[in-house]
Amino acid sequence: MKRISVAQPKLAGNERNYVLDCLDTNWISSNGKYIGAFEESFAAFCGVKHAIATNNGTTALHLALVVLDLQPGDEVIIPTVTYIATANAVRYCGATPVLVDVCADTMNIDPQTIESKITAKTKGIIPVHLYGHPAQMDVVNEIARKHNLWVVEDAAEAHGAEVKGSKVGSLGTCATFSFFGNKIITTGEGGMITTNDDELAAKLRLFRGQGMDPNRRYWFPVIGYNYRMTNIQAAIGLAQMENIATALSDRDRLAGWYNEALADLKGKIVLPTEAAWAKQVFWMYNIFLADGDEHKRDAVMQKLDAMGIETRPVFYPMHVLPPYKEDNVYPVADLWSGRGINLPTHQDLTQADIIRIAASLREVLAD
Ligand SMILES: *Cc1c(COP(=O)(O)O)cnc(C)c1O
Numbered sequence: 084m085k086r087i088s089v090a091q092p093k094l095a096g097n098e099r100n101y102v103l104d105c106l107d108t109n110w111i112s113s114n115g116k117y118i119g120a121f122e123e124s125f126a127a128f129c130g131v132k133h134a135i136a137t138n139n140g141t142t143a144l145h146l147a148l149v150v151l152d153l154q155p156g157d158e159v160i161i162p163t164v165t166y167i168a169t170a171n172a173v174r175y176c177g178a179t180p181v182l183v184d185v186c187a188d189t190m191n192i193d194p195q196t197i198e199s200k201i202t203a204k205t206k207g208i209i210p211v212h213l214y215g216h217p218a219q220m221d222v223v224n225e226i227a228r229k230h231n232l233w234v235v236e237d238a239a240e241a242h243g244a245e246v247k248g249s250k251v252g253s254l255g256t257c258a259t260f261s262f263f264g265n266k267i268i269t270t271g272e273g274g275m276i277t278t279n280d281d282e283l284a285a286k287l288r289l290f291r292g293q294g295m296d297p298n299r300r301y302w303f304p305v306i307g308y309n310y311r312m313t314n315i316q317a318a319i320g321l322a323q324m325e326n327i328a329t330a331l332s333d334r335d336r337l338a339g340w341y342n343e344a345l346a347d348l349k350g351k352i353v354l355p356t357e358a359a360w361a362k363q364v365f366w367m368y369n370i371f372l373a374d375g376d377e378h379k380r381d382a383v384m385q386k387l388d389a390m391g392i393e394t395r396p397v398f399y400p401m402h403v404l405p406p407y408k409e410d411n412v413y414p415v416a417d418l419w420s421g422r423g424i425n426l427p428t429h430q431d432l433t434q435a436d437i438i439r440i441a442a443s444l445r446e447v448l449a450d
Contacts, residue, residue, distance in 0.1 A: 087440065089393040090265035090367075093430040094319070096326045101318035115314030117321050122275070124324040125260075128243070129252035131277045133284035136312035136320070137291060140239045140261025143274030144172035144209075146310055147235050147257050150286040151207065153178050158204040162192035162218075163400040163416045165211040169237050170401050173209075181205070182402050184413040188356050189213065190369075190397065190423070193415070194222035198230075207233040212241030212251050213398075214425070215267070215366040216357065220246045220254040235259065239274075242267045243331045245362035252277040257287075262316075267330055267366050268323035270316040333430040334365040340434050341368050341426065344441035351448050367425040369397060370444075377421035384424060386447045392440055397423025 105111050118136055126134035137143040153159065155177030161169050163182040173180040183196045192210045208227055210218035220236070227234045236258035238244075238251045245251065252258040257280065262273035278284055289297070294307025312320075323330070338355070345354060353371040357363050372380055377396075384394045400416040402409040426440060 084391050084439075086391045087393060087427050087432070087436055088429070089395050089425060089427045091429045091431065092264050092269045093326075093330065094322075097322035098319045101322050102315055105315045105318050110314045113311035113313050115317070117314045117317035118312060121312075121317040121320040121324065124321060125275055126277060128324065128327065129250045129258075129277045131253045132279045132281070133277065133287075135276045135278075135284060135287040135291060136317060137274040137276065137310045138312050138316070139272045140259060140263060140266075140274040141168040141172060142308070142310040143259035143261070143276050144168060144235070144237065145175050146287060146290055146308065147259055147276050148172055148176050148178075149290055149308070150283060151233050151235070151256070153206055156204060157206045158202060159206060160192075160197055160200055160208045161401070162190075162211055162213070163402050163413050164190050164398055164420050165213065165237065165401065166239070166398055167401065167404065167406075168239070169209055169211055170407055174406075178206070179204075180401070180407065182400075182407070182409065182411075182413065184415050185213075185419075186219075187415050187419055189216045189218075189358065190416075190419065191216060191218040192223065194219050194226060197223070197226050201226075201230050201232075205230065205232060207235060207256075209235045209237050210255075211237040211239075212244055214369055215241045215244055215364040216355075217241060217244045217246045217251050217254075217361050217363065219358070219360075220251075221360070224255070238277075239263075239266065240366040241364055243327065244364045247360050253279065256280065257283060262320060262323075267334070267364060268320070268327055270312070270320040270323070273312055273316045273320060330430060331364055334428065337428060337430075337432055337437065338365045338368050340437040341441070344437050345370065345444070348441075348445060348448065352444075365428055367395075368428045370424050370426060371397075371419055372422040372424075375422060380422050380424060383444075383447050386450075387440075387443055390443045390447075392443055393427065395425040397421075397425065
């Protein structure tokens, strides 16, 4: 039987034509027409004034924190369940990521717990739209306003998700995205920062390009970084943007197939939910075992693997990983992250594949 991968890119549009155009015209580095075109297309998609492309999603996060002037000794509030890049970017600035627990239904930052972690050193909040379900931005923004904090959306996993009709990427001070090979759209490696703030956008461009003055070549008023995206990456990105509506609807349809095929397993597993105010996108379709722990979850994943189905565990919370280890308890993260499984989620899966995955899971859970 065919092996089913948990994620894979879909390069079915103009990717090849645009990359060949880069090669044929010699514009292969970080100048060229595709970079601006990709940025404009992405800004329009998110409904924001500015989009600044970077070489990956982690540098997008780091660059955002640099231009927000995050300094050693500062604190930034992040959810404990996230991909480690969120925490690392804070550390790159010498600042401290301060962890908060998550909501059980979406595994997103629990706004109720944020205020208890705010101190005189807190500078901002990074809500993460985990696996494609948006965080509760209204409440996060309200808390940020009250305490004079900035908000950076980590939207690496949520291109196209919405809160009350507005796209993620337009909901904070700025937002960052990733275009890694397994994300909703890809450039191989790549990232983007979106913002409506003109001054911030100019700073992001300055610091992305080694800090070189845009009006005076080889004059560097600040210490910047080389976080530029190449024209080849942007060529792939522009082609991906031409098909992003299909990417999102294919993933929606897939989630519908899963919901139907797994319906009889309710009681043994918990299926994804969507908040009334949210439109989620399915970067990953997740299930949670209704009981048991990490060991039971890992055993289920191993059996699926033996049946030719690749899955992934939901992220370990930051507070159990060696660089960010704490003795504090985060009850929701501790209980639910260990029960979570990412099922295969990509555009080339058929309904027959989903039925096979559901049947395999049914067999495994019957043991
Ligand atoms: C993928 C991801 C990133 C980092 O993106 P890279 O492009 O892999 O550097 C950051 N945050 C989250 C939540 C992610 O999933």
